[in-house]
Amino acid sequence: MEKILKVQMEAVLENQGLARAVAAAYASELDPTVEELTEIKTAVSEAFSNAAIHGYPGDMSGSVTMEIATIRPSTIMIKISDQGVGIEDIAQAMEPLFTTDTGDERSGMGFTVMESFTDKIKVDSRPGEGTTVTLIKKLDTYYDF
Amino acid sequence: MDMIFNIKENILVAELFGELDHHAAGKVREDTDSAMETYGCRDLVFDFTRVTFMDSSGIGVILGRYRKLSAAGGRVAITGCSLTVRNILNMAGVFSLVDYFDTRDEAVNYLNRKEVS
Structure with missing residues (x-):
């Protein structure tokens, strides 16, 4: 594992x-395509909003930690964690269209988007x-000249 | 995220600028709903041409407007999506409920034509 970056945000x-x-x-340094960069940004956006909205529901406050590392020359690993309420049924939470929220127009597609835009996803809770x-996320277009 | 509203007959054209995420989605919903009400529009076109980023929050914004408007006999159309935005909307089957057009004029013409006939 190389170039480990760790950030903590409210x-x-x-x-x-x-x-x-x-x-x-971080990913820009690995020479990704525009599309790969968009996919990384989208997956991170979903993971972060899940942590902020569902990890700390209601008036709960806390922090979200993001760790990024290059695990192989063309592969990055992004870990997004919270210390919030956790998920009771991970398999159910990852089902497309599943949402705990009924009134606020959430689509329940966060995990599906993360799955589609990365190569591997693991949820520990x-x-x-x-x-x-x-x-x-593997950056397929990496060339080692 | 900024928005510009244009009104053509009974159609509200909402042009979105910048990044549409969960943080921005609340304001987009509120501003769109209040513009629909203020100008008494029936149909809605979302123009995504100037959207530089969208996550799954966009699905909720579009389907939420679809549900509201279709209950009152109105329709929603979308135009100007990037490939990634279209991919995300496709994952949730948005295009089975909402029509997509390559240009804003096509979207407006389509909604107008149906209204006349």
Whole structure:
């Protein structure tokens, strides 16, 4: 594992753009295509908003930690974790269109988008102990001259 | 995220500028709904030409407007999406409910034509 970056942000939606920008700045150094960069930004955006909205529901406050590392020359790993309420049923949470929220027009597509735009996703969570989402993205267009 | 509203007959054209994420989505919903009400529009066109980023929050914004408007006999059309935006909307089956057009004029003409006939 190389070039490990760790950032901690307050778990508020205002920081969603910042989380994407940090991930994009890191990934830019690996020479991604525009499309790959967009996919990374989108996946991070989903993971961060999940942590901020569902990790700390209601008036709960806390922080979201993002760790990024290069695990192989063309592959990055992004870990987004919170210390919030955790997920009781991870498999159900990851189902397309599943949402706990009924009134606020949430689509329940966050995990589906993360799955589509990365190569691997792992969710570790325990009720009361928070959630960690690990995303692995291979940049296919990396050439080692 | 900024928005510009244009009104053509009964159609509200909402042009979005910048990044549409969960943080921005609340304001987009409120501003669109209040413009629809203020100007008494029936149909809605979302123009995504100037959207530089969108995550799954866009799905909720579009389907939410679709549900509201279709209950009152109105329709929603979308135009100007990038490939990634279209991919995300496709994942949730948005285009089975909402029509997509390459240009804003085509969207407006389509909604107008249906209204006449």
